[in-house]
Amino acid sequence: METSKMAPQKQAALVVGASRGIGRQIAIDLAKINTQSSSPQNHLRRHPLHSPFPDPNSPSSTINTVAREITDSGGDATPIVVDTRDPSSIQRLVDETIRHYGRIDVLVYNSGAIWWASVEKTPMKRFQLMQHINPEGLYGCVQACLPHFEAQGWKGRIIVVSPPIYSRFFRGKTAYAMGKVGMSVLTKGLAMDFEREGKEGMAVTSIWPATAIESAATAQITARDPAEGKDLRKASIFSDAVxxxxxxxxxxVNGLLDLDEDFLRRECGITDFGKYSVVEGARPRRIMPKVFPRLEVEEQEDEGRRVDSSKLRKGMAKL
Structure with missing residues (x-):
């Protein structure tokens, strides 16, 4: 996990899962906004480089090395250890962030557990681990941050690393897909809450890579077959989209489930993605569909008889 201060708006971003890969790149790039700041701590917190930084996709890359990368470049970052399976640990993470920076403007949830196998070959403990870290960890972080967004006049952004919803994603990795799609459901549902309640300053967005991104997982593949690198992109494409x-x-972006490449092409006008290829001149194979099914139905605006269990429970307590 990485908490960093962004400038010139003096915003604070909480990046959960920033030790390596995509999360590290997002934390570093968010902190780069800080380079225009004249805030004293951006200069006082520099540290001399005693050794090269570790491979960003290796286990040697940690929240501490990432924080040092940021501070050595003149940025401001605070590494805070969190166990996203534990709600009390999540609450301490958010409390510590508020203690350091006084606010949270951006929450990025990149923490995740992965196991791609059939139901038959996915042990219960592995299934539970993925649910604890993926949808439950996200839910806990969102809930812990919402009171602070409220205190800031409901102004903030939430970025979730989860995919668009489509059936092919379930194939061969049902247990993993259950958690990741659950995260996308949270994005859709929370976005509806923001919209219905008039919280126009809030947005929650899900993002997923269109092609395979260089990571600790892909490093194992390319170690066996270097030729596989031609189908990889750098984590910077994902960070640029975020x-x-x-x-x-x-x-x-509120309620949007999108891909890094598609968002950059549609909203930023980017058509040449060559600079993101790990192998110069390569054209990585797209692993995601070009078109996704619509989730809205004809009766989308018909809420029927809305039930609020929290209000029902309060009413029952008075009886």
């Missing part, structure tokens, strides 16, 4: 989503109007 930053573009944060710059976009809330009405454009």
């Amino acid at each position: 930053l573009a989503m944060l710059r976009a109007e809330t009405k454009v």
Whole structure:
């Protein structure tokens, strides 16, 4: 996990799962906004480089090394250890962030557990681990941050690393898909809450890679077969899309389930993605569909008889 201060708006971003890969790149790029700041701590917190930083996709890359990368570049970052399976640990994470920075403007949830196998070959403990870290961890972080967004006048952004919803995603990895799609459901449902309750300053967005991204997982594959690198992109494409989503109007991104490449092409006008290829000149194979099914139905606006269990429970308590 990484908490960083962004400038010139003096915003604070909480990146959960920032030790390596995509999360590390997002934390570093968010902190780069800080380089224009004249805030004293951006200069006082520099540290000399005693050794090269570790491979960003290796276990040697940690929240501490990432924080040092940021501070050595003049940014401001605070590494905070969190167990996203534990609600009390999540609450301490958010409390510590508020203690350091006084606010949270952006929450990025990149923490995740992965196991791609059939139901038959996915042990119960592995299934439970993925649910604890993926949808439950996200839910806990969102809930812990919402009171602070409220205190800030309901102004903030939430970025979730989860996919668009479509049936092919379930194939061969049902247990994993149950958690990841659940995260996308949270994005859709929370976005509806924001819209229905008039919280126009809030937006929650899901993002997923259109092609395979260089990571600790892909490093194992390319170690066996270096030729596989031609189908990989750098994590910077994902980070660039996240930053573009944060710059976009809330009405454009609230409830959006999108891909990094598609958002950059549609909203930023980018057509040449060659600079993101790990192997120069390669054209990585797209692993995601070009068109996704619509989730809205004809009766989308018909809520029927709305039930609020929290109000029902309060009413029962008075009886």
